[in-house]
Amino acid sequence: MEIPYTSEPRPDTGLTNPKIGIWLFLASEVMLFGSLFSAYALLRMGAETWPDQSAVLSVPLATLNTVILIVSSATIVLALAAVRAGRIDAYRRFMGLTILGGAAFLVVKAFEYSDKFAQGLVPATDNFLALYFTLTGLHALHVVGGLVVNLYLWGPGVRMWRTDPARFTGRIEVAGLYWHFVDVVWIFLFPVLYLL
Amino acid sequence: MSDATYQAETRAYLTTLGALLALTVVTVALSYLDLPTAPTVALALAVASLKAALVAAVFMHLKGEHALVYGTLVLTAVLVVVLFVLLLGADADRLFGTGFGDAFSEGPR
Structure with missing residues (x-):
């Protein structure tokens, strides 16, 4: 069965199905992370004492990860621009860089986690660390998910470029929207x- | 897409990337200023919101997006605010010194 409106906009929504689908999914993701951020606000504002966060965690490693993720966000939108311009070689370079960025982020995160564990700092230590591991753990799972999709679109998925370039371009756009989120x-x- | 359009688009993305990296430096620098808590929180969240807005407008192409997407996002934003108000409101007497609990306590009528 053919999936309808993958490349041409649906008349009633004015959008392709993948596009409206990813935005609805991202809206649900905003609520998921929003609920955890509001739990953080409630627990921190109501706490008698709160640890000095920047003393417990590594600000340099987190700054490095911020730079890595922002650069990979730029490279995936450059990959989309390359696909739209029909430059499939440039697309593969930029998507490859995006994948390297996501992998590097996870490596740095793994260093951070193992350093905390080595110091005996675990989710059960206090409310702050419980929130830290829940929020960053859920975020890291999202990075893993994006990485799998991006790897597919960089590797075997690129075949669609020859059979249905419009639909392939839509896939890159949707994967990019998720990665930016x-x-x-x-x-x-x-x-x-x-x-x- | 013509070569000129492609190059202009690429330049716009790289400029945005530069701005995002500069704002990251601002975020980290602010945390070393040792300002009182309230302005620190307000400034940090303002810079983060500005960065998020840049990513959304340029990288996610929200600038010039379809009305249905805007509608979805406005509804989501309203619901996130409701979420915060409900959750923090549950502990409002302690957190903000409101007297909602008094209405339910025993006492002379």
Whole structure:
């Protein structure tokens, strides 16, 4: 069965189905992370004492990860521009860089986590660390998910470029929107968990 | 897409990337200023919102997006505010010194 409106806009919504689908999904993601951010606000404002976050966590590593994720957000939109211009070689370069960025982010995150565990700092230590591991853990899972999709679109998925370039371009756009959202979540997590 | 359009688009993305990296430096620098809590929180969240807005407008092409997408996002924003108000409101007497709980306590009528 053919999936309808993958490339041409649906008359009633004015958007392609993947486009409206990803925005509805991202809206639900905003509520998911919003509920965790509001839990953070409630627990922190109601707490008698709160640890000095920047003393517990590594600000330099988190700054590095912020830079990595922002650069990979730029490279995936450059990949989309390359596809739209029909430059499939440039697309593969930029998508490859995006994948490297996502992988580097996870490596840095793994260093951070293992350093905390080595110091005996775990989610059960206090409310702050429970929130830190929940929020960054959920975010890291989102990075893993994006990485899998981006790897597919960089590798075997690129075949669609020859059979249905319009639909392939739509896929890159949707994957990009998700990746930018993951970047935006980190843009808020960084100051809230590390700096304030 | 013509070569000129492609190059102009690429330049716009790289300029935005530069702005985002500069704002990251601002975020980290602000945390070293040792300002009182309230302005620190307000400034940090303002810079983060500005960065998020740049990503949304330029990278996610929200500038010039379809009305249905705007509608979805406005509804989501309203619901996030409701979420915060409900959750923080549950502990408002302690957090903000409101007296909602008094209405339910025993006492002379």
